[in-house]
Amino acid sequence: MLQQREIDPGQAEDIDKFERVLAGYLDGSIDEDIFRVFRLTNGIYGQRQGGHNQMLRVRVPYGGVTPEQLDMFGRIADEYSRGWGHITTRQNVQLHYVPLERVPDAMRDLGRVGLTTREACGDAVRNVMGCHLAGACPQEHLDITQWAEAANRHFLRNPIAQRLPRKFKINFSGCETDCGQAMFNDVGVVASRRENEDGTVDLGFRVFVAGGLGANPFPAMLLEDFTPREELMPTLESILRVFHQTGNRDNKLRARMKWVVQTLGWEETQRRVLKERKFLLASNTWPGGIPEEVEKYGDEPAGVHATVTPTPIGQGTPVTLRSNLPYERWAESNVIRGAAKGTVSAIAYAKLGDITSDQFRALASMQREFGASVRLTNRQNLAFRDLSEEQIPKLYARLEAIGMAEPGAELSRDVVACPGADTCNLAVTQSRGLADAIGSRLEEEGLSEVGGIRTNISGCTNSCGQHHIADIGFSGAERRAHGQSAPGYTMLLGGYVGGTSINFGERALRLPAKAAPEAAVRVVRRFSEEREAGETFRGWMDRSGGVKVIAEGLKDLDVFPTFEENPDFYVDYGETGPYVAEVGESECAT
Numbered sequence: 001m002l003q004q005r006e007i008d009p010g011q012a013e014d015i016d017k018f019e020r021v022l023a024g025y026l027d028g029s030i031d032e033d034i035f036r037v038f039r040l041t042n043g044i045y046g047q048r049q050g051g052h053n054q055m056l057r058v059r060v061p062y063g064g065v066t067p068e069q070l071d072m073f074g075r076i077a078d079e080y081s082r083g084w085g086h087i088t089t090r091q092n093v094q095l096h097y098v099p100l101e102r103v104p105d106a107m108r109d110l111g112r113v114g115l116t117t118r119e120a121c122g123d124a125v126r127n128v129m130g131c132h133l134a135g136a137c138p139q140e141h142l143d144i145t146q147w148a149e150a151a152n153r154h155f156l157r158n159p160i161a162q163r164l165p166r167k168f169k170i171n172f173s174g175c176e177t178d179c180g181q182a183m184f185n186d187v188g189v190v191a192s193r194r195e196n197e198d199g200t201v202d203l204g205f206r207v208f209v210a211g212g213l214g215a216n217p218f219p220a221m222l223l224e225d226f227t228p229r230e231e232l233m234p235t236l237e238s239i240l241r242v243f244h245q246t247g248n249r250d251n252k253l254r255a256r257m258k259w260v261v262q263t264l265g266w267e268e269t270q271r272r273v274l275k276e277r278k279f280l281l282a283s284n285t286w287p288g289g290i291p292e293e294v295e296k297y298g299d300e301p302a303g304v305h306a307t308v309t310p311t312p313i314g315q316g317t318p319v320t321l322r323s324n325l326p327y328e329r330w331a332e333s334n335v336i337r338g339a340a341k342g343t344v345s346a347i348a349y350a351k352l353g354d355i356t357s358d359q360f361r362a363l364a365s366m367q368r369e370f371g372a373s374v375r376l377t378n379r380q381n382l383a384f385r386d387l388s389e390e391q392i393p394k395l396y397a398r399l400e401a402i403g404m405a406e407p408g409a410e411l412s413r414d415v416v417a418c419p420g421a422d423t424c425n426l427a428v429t430q431s432r433g434l435a436d437a438i439g440s441r442l443e444e445e446g447l448s449e450v451g452g453i454r455t456n457i458s459g460c461t462n463s464c465g466q467h468h469i470a471d472i473g474f475s476g477a478e479r480r481a482h483g484q485s486a487p488g489y490t491m492l493l494g495g496y497v498g499g500t501s502i503n504f505g506e507r508a509l510r511l512p513a514k515a516a517p518e519a520a521v522r523v524v525r526r527f528s529e530e531r532e533a534g535e536t537f538r539g540w541m542d543r544s545g546g547v548k549v550i551a552e553g554l555k556d557l558d559v560f561p562t563f564e565e566n567p568d569f570y571v572d573y574g575e576t577g578p579y580v581a582e583v584g585e586s587e588c589a590t
Helices: 009-026 032-041 067-079 100-111 145-155 229-246 257-264 266-278 292-297 326-334 357-370 391-401 431-444 513-530 537-543 547-552
Strands: 044-046 053-058 084-087 093-099 170-173 187-195 201-209 344-348 354-356 373-376 382-387 455-458 472-481 484-493 496-498 501-503 506-512
Touching: 009 032, 009 100, 032 044, 053 100, 067 084, 067 093, 067 100, 067 357, 084 357, 093 100, 145 170, 145 229, 145 292, 187 229, 201 229, 201 266, 229 257, 229 266, 257 266, 326 344, 326 391, 344 391, 354 357, 357 373, 357 382, 357 391, 382 391, 431 455, 431 472, 431 513, 472 506, 472 513, 484 513, 484 547, 506 513, 506 547, 513 537
Parallel strands: 170 187, 455 472
Antiparallel strands: 044 053, 053 093, 084 093, 084 354, 187 201, 344 382, 373 382, 472 484, 484 506, 496 501
16 A cells, blocks of 8 residues: 655646646647747656656665555556656656646656656756665765755756756765766766865765766866865755856857856866855845755765775776576675675666566565665666665575576676667667677576676667767667668777766667677677786777777678668567667757
């Protein structure tokens, strides 16, 4: 039985207005373009299938979910969708194929468990992300949970966050490992410490500005050496204000914060942000010093347990599976230890980020049974936290029963993909189909459990699958061969984010879509056979001669047979007919 609450008054007003505007759109009194902007601001995104098929994107701040919310996802998946939901790389949950006329009812159901779709899409401050181990990480300087919650509450429905030049993304990490991936967001906040001359230590943040992926990736820039805790919220608002004032409103393709920096220059952008912050006290939206949420719940770090060696975390983690026993193999890759509070965390593996309605309900039951907190991860899995050692085998048994107990965390089988041409108007390839094919090939070759290597796939150049920051990245593209269109990919190698630095993947070569799995297998095999102990993928790549040398061993794969020789090369994954690059009207990339 779902425990429900009264819908937040502001959210109730949003839903009532959506219902009224929807009625106007359906009777023809509200223009299509006007309705589309309104619809997107409310988190409702049109699908490739056209008609009244809609995708609901649900904001899940810092990925934190309750049992009631997981149960509700299961209910909505059955009642309004097709029996499944999807975790995104930005810790949202998406539900597809929802009839437009039923959207208000789905919104109300979400509101009854404290969830909203408001500003999950559109030109607004999107879902505020946070490290999935915040409050349970032995390396963190601060627990950023309540800081992310405060930012989410401050900007949601805030007048200064509406009708921005383009979307605006905020991300929090609790330490330099940067599991939250702060380095490619409009604002990336990383908890930090400053040692003073008198020996005292101040805890605060390093704030990075204007990062982004997409067709033109740009690394975030450090605003100042150290931002005190009481200055963080005013800093966030000041950055947003500068974006509101200077972002390009005439060209959506050059409207993100990264383009502000490239237009004004970094020093001028920095000057404007700091000046805005200095005088923000005069604004009626000034967010004050320490947020109420932080004052009430605290931000003390988890700390390090005196007798436990902390589990390595972050991209490049050298996971090694030593046992042949299924439970022990899962524990070696998916369990994180080391917090001073004596609790343990474990990752539930969701292949391609997909979760069925039955799995949602089972996950909710587990969360209740174990008294755990649960966070969605940016690799489309779930982290169960605040567990005891005695609960870990029981959790494994429950996960195994619903098909979510594979060793996946930081192993090569954990391939991330955007929705691709399944549902997205902008995608030109079936990225999810490629992800599944790569996973299958890795399993066949005995390479699915190679540790410390990440593969990410996007169905177009927009990088919703974050292909730029993966060890192996694929970006979908139309190819022409023998006078015909065919699905293809650009392969990138060596992307990395961590240590408050970022390397974007370097282009290796272009490939037919049907040759991409073999290319991934070859690279994973070489890395597995040649790497030195503890060596990262990027370290191995550079030591091996760089991307050009590795690409040389793949060039034989960039060959298209004629259609008569092998028609399969001209049909995308999951399709039955010849490939056609159909790109719909852009609404908003994730």
